[in-house]
Amino acid sequence: MGLNLKSTSSKVLASAALLAAAAGVAGMGTYGAFTASTSASAAVDAATVNLTGAESNLSIQAARVIPGDTMQRTIKLVNGGTLDLTAITLTTSSAPSSLLTSDTVSGLQLQIDSCPVAWSGSGAGPYTCVSAGTPAQGAVVLAKRAVIGENMSLSGLTSTTAKLTDNLRITLSLPTTAGNDFQGLNSNVTFAFNAAIRAAGNK
Secondary structure (H helix, E strand, O other): OOOOOOOHHHHHHHHHHHHHHHHHHHHHHHHOOOOOOOOOOOOOOOOOOOEEEEOOOOOOOOOOOOOOOEEEEEEEEEEOOOOOOOEEEEEEEEEOOOHHHHOOOOOOEEEEEEEOOOOEOOOOOOOEOOOOOOOOOOEEEEEEEEOOOOOEEOOOOOOOOOOOEEEEEEEEEOOOOOOHHHOOOOOEEEEEEEEEOOOOOOO
């Protein structure tokens, strides 16, 4: 319907309409841009790397060793983290250093084997693997070699998988070729198991 400006009531309405329009224009100076917003969250879960040795009897001292003797100890390697590992390596060191650990031929020799279950034995051993389908000597993780080494590769471990474990038997032996120069020597051998993780990438 058309607006009749001659009517008093219409003039009031028209004025009101113009004021409203003016107010709308003035408001555009302050709120002239259209805006919108939204939010989102991204979950980040940092992995944990936790490799520990449990139920170990490595601290049992081997005393009065002679050439031809064998020393066996056990340790359970536990991957308590949330990340699968690409590898586990072993670094050994000794203090004090002596022919026992520095002579790679006649000095102490090291071998590591694994068993699907806890090794059967106690104290200084001997230890055997009592598990169906596994030889009594277990599966070789580290073939016999000189005791001191850095970043030695350990094969066939299940503890590279998160939350899994390995039952390891550590065997040290003093070869029969060790001569009189070895008499009275002593050394402490330290075993450091090192976890390797994957390279960084897109997640």
